Amino acid sequence: MSTNLPPNWLEYTDPSTGQAYYVNTLTNQSQWEVPSVATNQKARRQLANQQAQAYYGAPQQPQQAQPQQLFTPGGGAGVGGGAPTESNQPLNNLSNQFSQFDLNSKPRSTANSINLIGYQPNPNDIYDNPPPPVQLPPNASISNSPTANAHHSFKRSTLNVVPTTQSLINKLKIPLSIILTPYRSIDSGEDDIPVITDTVISRCRRCRTYINPYVTFLEGGTRWKCSICNLSNEVPQMFDWDPITNQPTDRFNRAELNHSVVEFVAPSEYMVRPPQPPVYAFLIDVSYSSIQSGMVATVARTILETLDRIPNEDGRTKVCLLAVNHALHFFNLPPNSSDPNMLVVGDLDDPFLPTPNDLLVNLSECRAAIENLLSNLSDMFISSSGPESAMGTALKAAVQLIGPFGGKIMVMTAQLPNVGQGALKNREDIKILGTTKESSLLQPQGGGFYKNLAIDCSRSQISVDMFLFGSPYQDVATLQCLPKYTSGGTYFYPGFNASRIEDALKLAHELSIVLSSPIALEAVMRVRATRGVRMSEYHGNFFVRSTDLLAMPTVPIDQSYCAEVTLEENLNVPFVVFQTAVLHTTCYGERRIRVVTLALPTSSNPAEIYASADENAIATLLANKAVERSQSSKLEDARDAVLNKLVDIFGQYKSTMTAGGGASAQLMVSENMRHLPLLLLGLLKNIGLRQSSHIPSDLRAYAQTLLTTLPTQALIPYLYPTLYSLHNMPAEAGMLSEGGLVLPPRLNLTIEKFERHGLYLIEDGQQMFLWIGRDAVPQLVLDVFNLPTLQDLRPGKITLPLLDNAMSARVNGIVNKVRESRRGPYKPHLYLVKEDGDPSLRSWALSLLVEDRFEMGLSYSQWLATLRDKINSVLDQIRHVIVIAVLLSFVDGLLLLCLGELLVLLRESSEIGERVGTKLWKDTWYEFSQLLVLSSTVNSRSVGAFCAVNNWLSEVDYIAVFFEHVDLVNTWNMLHINLLQSCLNLLVISLGVWLADLFTTWCVLTALLSVRDCMCAAVHSTHLCVMQLAFSAVFVRPSCLFLVQDRMKKSPVMIFVYIYTNGSLLSLIGFLPLYRTGDVGGYSFISNSDTLPEAMLYGVVRELVTDRDIGCHTANGGSCS
Structure with missing residues (x-):
C-alpha cells in the first residue's frame, strides 16, 4: 500500500492479476503508475483556469471575479498518458488503462482468399475502392478527429499493418514502403491544409519529431511523450495561448493535434538565408526546327498570356529570357523602356554573362519590355536556318546567372543539343530496339555532363523543367537527368506542330499550369519513423544530400516519391508512426514546414498483414523499382523482376495461408490483392517496359519518367x-x-x-x-x-x-x-x-x-496461368530439394556413425594412449573441434558448434565447448532468398557435394589409420594437416550436431547431420552445448554469456530430450531462467 499519494487518489488491487492500480476519485481517471506528488510547484507548468476542465474533465469551482490571468497558483496530479477526457465523456472505469490489451478494439481484418483463375475483375473496384482501412488501437490518438491519420492521397503504405520483424517481411515477400505525395492538388470542395501561424513549434529534443496527434501528455499536461522515440519533452509555454485573441485556448483544438497534414509558419531559426524571390529563367531554342514547328511562337504567346498568373503577389518575382541556337542570345530588359536589347555570345566553350545585372529583372518593373520581347520573339529569329543548338552551354550560363538566388529554369527545345558544352549525338538505332542492348539507350550519355550540372543546380537551389518537342530524336533519357536530380518535371511533345490546334492547345494548357502553380522553394524533405524503423532507399525526383535528407530546389504539385522501409529492430509497440517533414519557402517569401503524419498498427499475424496489403501502393513501388532496374541493367531483367516478385508474393501466400502447399489448379490470393496481377500486367505492357521492337527510345524514356513521378491516383489509370x-x-x-x-x-x-x-x-x-x-x-x-x-x-x-x-x-x-x-x-x-x-x-x-x-x-488469362504454373513449379522444386536433403542427411549420418564406431574401436584396441600420452590425443581432438567451429561459423551463423570429449583423454572429465550465437533471422532470410532462386542448380550441386563427402570421409579414415600405425611427431603433424583439409571440405555446408546415444558409458557417439542447400536451410537449430555430468545421466547447457538471446532454443531442446533432466548454467556458475 502506497501512503504518499496526492490528494483524491486511492490505491486498488486488480483481483485477476494482483497488480495495484490508482484511481482519482474526483475525475475517475485510473492508471497503473503510482501518481507523483507535486513537490516543486514553481518548476511545473501551470494551466489557465478555463483549461482545466477541457483537459481533464475536472469540474471547476466557482471563483470570484478577478482579472484574467494565464497562470494561476496550484498544480494537479500527474496524468499517466492517454488523451484527457471532457466532462461530457466520463471515463469508463479502467477501459482506457486496459486499452493496451485491446479489450475495446475491434478485431482486425483477416485475409479472405480468392481464386483468380476464372475470376472476372471489376474495373470499378480498381479505381473506386479505397485501400484497406487502418485500424489503430484504441486511444492511439489523443483526439478522435477523423483527420488524425493521413489520407492515402498524401501518404500511403504498401502494408497498412506493419510486421513486427524484418524476417516476417522477408518471409511474406511483400515489400514495406511508403508512397508520398506531400504537395498534391486540393480538389474542389476540399478543405485547405491547416496553417499554424503562431510560430509555436513543439519538437522532440532527440529525434526532432513534430508534435502530432499520436503524442501523449504527461505530468498534468506539462510534458509530452514523443510518438517516435518516446522521449519526454516540455510543452512550450505559449502552446495554450491564442496570440490573436490574446487569451488562453484549448490545446486540443490546435490543428497539429487534430490533423495529420499541417503547415507551420517557421520562425527565422529555420532559415539559412532570407527568403529569396521566385526566379524564372526561360531558355528557348530558336533553331530552324523550333521556328518551323511553331514552338517558339506558341511558347512566347503562352508565357505572355500567363504573366498575370505567375506567383508575384508581393512584386518580388524575377525573370530572364535566353534564346539559343548556334549562339547564346541574352536580352537586356531596361525598367524604363519597352525596347529590349539583344546581346549575342558566340563563345560556347567559355561563355560569359554580358551586363549580368540587367539580364535578370523584376517582372513588375520591366513588364513592358518583357511583353514586347515575347510578342516579337518568333519574328526575331524567323531567318534561323541552322540545326545547331547550344542548349548545354545555355544551361551553364543560366545557372551562373540565377545561381545567387536559386529558382526555376524552364527549357523549351525542339533540337538535340549538338554544339558547345554538353553536346549529344543521335544514338537512336532501330536495329537494337527490342534487343538486350536496348537498355543502353535509356542510360544518359555525354560523359556525366548533365548529371553533374544537375548536382550543381541542386546545390544552388535551382530546379529545371524540360519541355521537349518533336524532332526525330531528343535523347529524353539524357536530358531528363536535370529534372530528376533537381525535383523538376519533364514534358514531351513528339511530332509537335503548332498548325494543329490540338498541339498548340495542349502545350498552352500544360505550360500555363506549370507557370501559374504556386511552388515551394529551397525545400528539404526528411522521413522519420518509430525507433527501429529506417528508410533504406528512396525513389523519385530529388537529390539525396545525406542518408535521410532529400534536397528539392522546388516541390512540384502532384509529384510522388517512394521510401522503402527496413526494420532494424523487432517492434514491440502497438503501432508505428511515419512523419514526413518538408521545410520550404513559399513563393510569397514565407518559410514553412509541411508535416504529414501516418500511424499504422503492428502485428505478427500473417493473415492480418496480408489483409492490409494495398495493391495500388505495391504497384506504384514496383513500377519505380522496375524502371530503376531497366536503366541499371536490362529491360528483360526488369520484366523478369516484376514477374518473379509476383510469383514470390503469391507463392508465399499459398504456402502460408492456404491448406495445400503443393501444386494445384487454383491461383489463390488475398481478396484485397486480387487486382495486383492485372496492374502488373499493365505495367509490363506499358511502353516504358513493354517488349517491342517498335517503340522509340524517347517514348520509352518519357514513359519511364511518368512511371516514377505520377502520384498513385494518376499512375493506376496509366497502368490500367x-x-x-x-x-x-x-x-x-x-x-x-x-x-x-x-x-x-x-x-x-x-x-x-x-x-x-x-x-x-x-x-x-x-x-x-x-x-x-x-x-x-x-x-x-x-x-x-x-x-x-x-x-x-x-x-x-x-x-x-x-x-x-x-x-x-x-x-x-x-x-x-x-x-x-x-x-x-x-x-x-x-x-x-x-x-x-x-x-x-x-x-x-x-x-x-x-x-x-x-x-x-x-492476355490476362494467359498471364494468370503463367503465374500459377511458375508458383507450382517453385513449390515442386522446394519439395524435391527437401526430400533430397533429407535423404543425403541420412547417408551422411550413416557414414559418420561408422567414423564414430571406428574411433571407439581405435580407443579399445590400440595402446597409443599409453605410448604417446594423452596430450597428443587432446591436441588432436582440440584441432578437430576448432575446425568444426570454424567451418560452421564460416558457412552459417545459425550453427552452434560443440564437441564433448570423453574422460579417457585425461584423469578427469574434459569438456571442450565452442559456441557461436544463433542468428535465426539471418538464416531464415537466406532460406527464402536463396532457396527460391537456386533450386534447379541446387540439385546438381547437392549430388556433387555428396560425392565429395564420400571422398572426404575416406581421407579422414585414412588419416586416423595413419595415426594408429605411426608414432612420431612428424606423422602427427601430417595427420593434423590432412584432418584440417578433410574437415574443411566436409563442413562446406551448415551442420547440426545431435547427441543420440551412449555407445559406451564414457564414450558418447556423435552423428553429424547436414542439410544441403545453397546458402542455409535454417540448419534445423544450432543446439547449445550439452554437458554430460557423469553417472547422474542428466545434461546441462553451458554458455559463455550470462545473457542468453538463444533462450528460445531451450524449449526446443526440452521437446527433443524429454527423458533428461535439463538445467541451464552460466560459465561463472550462475543459473538462468
Missing part, C-alpha cells in the same frame, strides 16, 4: 486505362447530378466488350481514344462529329465539336470530366480511331486493352 461505352450509356451518364457529371460504367479492357456499331472512349491520363466501329449508324456520326457518314471521318487528333444536341453535350461532358479528374498539369490528346482505319493508330489504341494479347504480351 479506363474504357467507356458511349453509344449505349445509361440515361444519367453525361448528365449533371449533385456529385457532378455522371460517368458511364467502366468496362473491362478487352476487345470482347466492343460492338461493331459502337463508340468507345479509352484513356490512360496521357492519351484519349475515341474508337468508332465500322458499322456505326450515321445518326451517331452526325450527332457527335457533325458529319453525314462514317467515311467522312478522318482519324487522328481531333477536337470534338459542341453541337446542339443531347448526345454531343453528353460526350463532350464526359471527355472534359475525364480530363479534369486526373491530377497533374497534363491535357491528353483526343484521337479518333476507326476500326477499319489507320493500322498504326488502331494498333496504338488496342495496346491499351491490357486484358488482351498484344504483340509479345500475354
Whole structure:
C-alpha cells in the first residue's frame, strides 16, 4: 500500500492479476503508475483556469471575479498518458488503462482468399475502392478527429499493418514502403491544409519529431511523450495561448493535434538565408526546327498570356529570357523602356554573362519590355536556318546567372543539343530496339555532363523543367537527368506542330499550369519513423544530400516519391508512426514546414498483414523499382523482376495461408490483392517496359519518367486505362447530378466488350481514344462529329465539336470530366480511331486493352496461368530439394556413425594412449573441434558448434565447448532468398557435394589409420594437416550436431547431420552445448554469456530430450531462467 499519494487518489488491487492500480476519485481517471506528488510547484507548468476542465474533465469551482490571468497558483496530479477526457465523456472505469490489451478494439481484418483463375475483375473496384482501412488501437490518438491519420492521397503504405520483424517481411515477400505525395492538388470542395501561424513549434529534443496527434501528455499536461522515440519533452509555454485573441485556448483544438497534414509558419531559426524571390529563367531554342514547328511562337504567346498568373503577389518575382541556337542570345530588359536589347555570345566553350545585372529583372518593373520581347520573339529569329543548338552551354550560363538566388529554369527545345558544352549525338538505332542492348539507350550519355550540372543546380537551389518537342530524336533519357536530380518535371511533345490546334492547345494548357502553380522553394524533405524503423532507399525526383535528407530546389504539385522501409529492430509497440517533414519557402517569401503524419498498427499475424496489403501502393513501388532496374541493367531483367516478385508474393501466400502447399489448379490470393496481377500486367505492357521492337527510345524514356513521378491516383489509370461505352450509356451518364457529371460504367479492357456499331472512349491520363466501329449508324456520326457518314471521318487528333444536341453535350461532358479528374498539369490528346482505319493508330489504341494479347504480351488469362504454373513449379522444386536433403542427411549420418564406431574401436584396441600420452590425443581432438567451429561459423551463423570429449583423454572429465550465437533471422532470410532462386542448380550441386563427402570421409579414415600405425611427431603433424583439409571440405555446408546415444558409458557417439542447400536451410537449430555430468545421466547447457538471446532454443531442446533432466548454467556458475 502506497501512503504518499496526492490528494483524491486511492490505491486498488486488480483481483485477476494482483497488480495495484490508482484511481482519482474526483475525475475517475485510473492508471497503473503510482501518481507523483507535486513537490516543486514553481518548476511545473501551470494551466489557465478555463483549461482545466477541457483537459481533464475536472469540474471547476466557482471563483470570484478577478482579472484574467494565464497562470494561476496550484498544480494537479500527474496524468499517466492517454488523451484527457471532457466532462461530457466520463471515463469508463479502467477501459482506457486496459486499452493496451485491446479489450475495446475491434478485431482486425483477416485475409479472405480468392481464386483468380476464372475470376472476372471489376474495373470499378480498381479505381473506386479505397485501400484497406487502418485500424489503430484504441486511444492511439489523443483526439478522435477523423483527420488524425493521413489520407492515402498524401501518404500511403504498401502494408497498412506493419510486421513486427524484418524476417516476417522477408518471409511474406511483400515489400514495406511508403508512397508520398506531400504537395498534391486540393480538389474542389476540399478543405485547405491547416496553417499554424503562431510560430509555436513543439519538437522532440532527440529525434526532432513534430508534435502530432499520436503524442501523449504527461505530468498534468506539462510534458509530452514523443510518438517516435518516446522521449519526454516540455510543452512550450505559449502552446495554450491564442496570440490573436490574446487569451488562453484549448490545446486540443490546435490543428497539429487534430490533423495529420499541417503547415507551420517557421520562425527565422529555420532559415539559412532570407527568403529569396521566385526566379524564372526561360531558355528557348530558336533553331530552324523550333521556328518551323511553331514552338517558339506558341511558347512566347503562352508565357505572355500567363504573366498575370505567375506567383508575384508581393512584386518580388524575377525573370530572364535566353534564346539559343548556334549562339547564346541574352536580352537586356531596361525598367524604363519597352525596347529590349539583344546581346549575342558566340563563345560556347567559355561563355560569359554580358551586363549580368540587367539580364535578370523584376517582372513588375520591366513588364513592358518583357511583353514586347515575347510578342516579337518568333519574328526575331524567323531567318534561323541552322540545326545547331547550344542548349548545354545555355544551361551553364543560366545557372551562373540565377545561381545567387536559386529558382526555376524552364527549357523549351525542339533540337538535340549538338554544339558547345554538353553536346549529344543521335544514338537512336532501330536495329537494337527490342534487343538486350536496348537498355543502353535509356542510360544518359555525354560523359556525366548533365548529371553533374544537375548536382550543381541542386546545390544552388535551382530546379529545371524540360519541355521537349518533336524532332526525330531528343535523347529524353539524357536530358531528363536535370529534372530528376533537381525535383523538376519533364514534358514531351513528339511530332509537335503548332498548325494543329490540338498541339498548340495542349502545350498552352500544360505550360500555363506549370507557370501559374504556386511552388515551394529551397525545400528539404526528411522521413522519420518509430525507433527501429529506417528508410533504406528512396525513389523519385530529388537529390539525396545525406542518408535521410532529400534536397528539392522546388516541390512540384502532384509529384510522388517512394521510401522503402527496413526494420532494424523487432517492434514491440502497438503501432508505428511515419512523419514526413518538408521545410520550404513559399513563393510569397514565407518559410514553412509541411508535416504529414501516418500511424499504422503492428502485428505478427500473417493473415492480418496480408489483409492490409494495398495493391495500388505495391504497384506504384514496383513500377519505380522496375524502371530503376531497366536503366541499371536490362529491360528483360526488369520484366523478369516484376514477374518473379509476383510469383514470390503469391507463392508465399499459398504456402502460408492456404491448406495445400503443393501444386494445384487454383491461383489463390488475398481478396484485397486480387487486382495486383492485372496492374502488373499493365505495367509490363506499358511502353516504358513493354517488349517491342517498335517503340522509340524517347517514348520509352518519357514513359519511364511518368512511371516514377505520377502520384498513385494518376499512375493506376496509366497502368490500367479506363474504357467507356458511349453509344449505349445509361440515361444519367453525361448528365449533371449533385456529385457532378455522371460517368458511364467502366468496362473491362478487352476487345470482347466492343460492338461493331459502337463508340468507345479509352484513356490512360496521357492519351484519349475515341474508337468508332465500322458499322456505326450515321445518326451517331452526325450527332457527335457533325458529319453525314462514317467515311467522312478522318482519324487522328481531333477536337470534338459542341453541337446542339443531347448526345454531343453528353460526350463532350464526359471527355472534359475525364480530363479534369486526373491530377497533374497534363491535357491528353483526343484521337479518333476507326476500326477499319489507320493500322498504326488502331494498333496504338488496342495496346491499351491490357486484358488482351498484344504483340509479345500475354492476355490476362494467359498471364494468370503463367503465374500459377511458375508458383507450382517453385513449390515442386522446394519439395524435391527437401526430400533430397533429407535423404543425403541420412547417408551422411550413416557414414559418420561408422567414423564414430571406428574411433571407439581405435580407443579399445590400440595402446597409443599409453605410448604417446594423452596430450597428443587432446591436441588432436582440440584441432578437430576448432575446425568444426570454424567451418560452421564460416558457412552459417545459425550453427552452434560443440564437441564433448570423453574422460579417457585425461584423469578427469574434459569438456571442450565452442559456441557461436544463433542468428535465426539471418538464416531464415537466406532460406527464402536463396532457396527460391537456386533450386534447379541446387540439385546438381547437392549430388556433387555428396560425392565429395564420400571422398572426404575416406581421407579422414585414412588419416586416423595413419595415426594408429605411426608414432612420431612428424606423422602427427601430417595427420593434423590432412584432418584440417578433410574437415574443411566436409563442413562446406551448415551442420547440426545431435547427441543420440551412449555407445559406451564414457564414450558418447556423435552423428553429424547436414542439410544441403545453397546458402542455409535454417540448419534445423544450432543446439547449445550439452554437458554430460557423469553417472547422474542428466545434461546441462553451458554458455559463455550470462545473457542468453538463444533462450528460445531451450524449449526446443526440452521437446527433443524429454527423458533428461535439463538445467541451464552460466560459465561463472550462475543459473538462468
